[in-house]
Amino acid sequence: MATRVSTGARLHFGFLNLSLAHERLYGGLGVALDEPRTVLRVERADGIDAPDEETAAYARRAAAHLDVPGARIEVSSAIPRHAGLGSGTQLALSVYAGLARAYDLTPAPREAAPALDRGGRSGVGVCTFEAGGFVVDAGHPTERFTTDRPPRGQWTVPGTVARHDVPEGWRFVLATPDVGPGRSGDEEDASMRAVVSQAEPEIAGEVGTVVLHRLLPALLSADLPAFGAAVAELGRLNGAWYAVEQGGLYRPPIGSVVDELSDSAAVEGVGQSSWGPTVWAVTDAGRTETAESAARDALDAAGLDGDVRVVGPRNGGATVEPAE
16 A cells, blocks of 8 residues: 655744743744645555655654554655755654555554654644644643753654634745755754753743734734734744844844845745744735745845745645555
């Protein structure tokens, strides 16, 4: 039996809290995107046959977790790696879900994610894989996580405290400069430890006010300008936590792209996804061409080459179905 899995990228807008002074740490906010996508085919095998070591590593962990002999995996489309688009979690969960279905097992992505080394800090990637939309996760008890995650497999993926469909007419501009990749793995862990150890607790109060009184009401009322302004402010507040570690509110030279694109009337909010380098902006279906052009101009003005695309939201979870 062969299985086809398809899932989209996600944007990570920031966290509710990064200070050890509060009872709960992290609490991610993000949105599922229809593109770019990870699409793969999984079938039963006696060992692991995968196109690259990252995919093979996730397959080995998934096979061990499911207690099955192996899989043959073909990847026909992949979310760009380490670009702030959530490629790792979507790949890991896609491999796992495809492998489970190939062996006639019912996938349980949230329960399996810790064994795959995913969902240990932010639950956004797991939440969007499950159901898409705009999500806020509950974070972790500070006394358990402090500056480090527990060992792999010994955490629980944060629950989803808010999940809402994104209006179908909204669009997200993605401008990914040709610069070094965003932080991941041990480098990201070290950076997060540094950020959390010195994070100012007062910023969490400001973040909470923006989310509760501006961002969520704007989303529920489909007020695009208010949503864009709120999510951009969320990014700036999170940037204040990261400023020392990444060299500014946004990772240089990403700040130049954010500043240039923010001046365009074709978008309503601009920010950096996760550690970057992808810059996002919010617009609507009627302004996609103008917004895309503005993003290319922003890259040019910053002296950067890169990729620009305009994509829609994804209001459903990953698809896992029999392959032809």
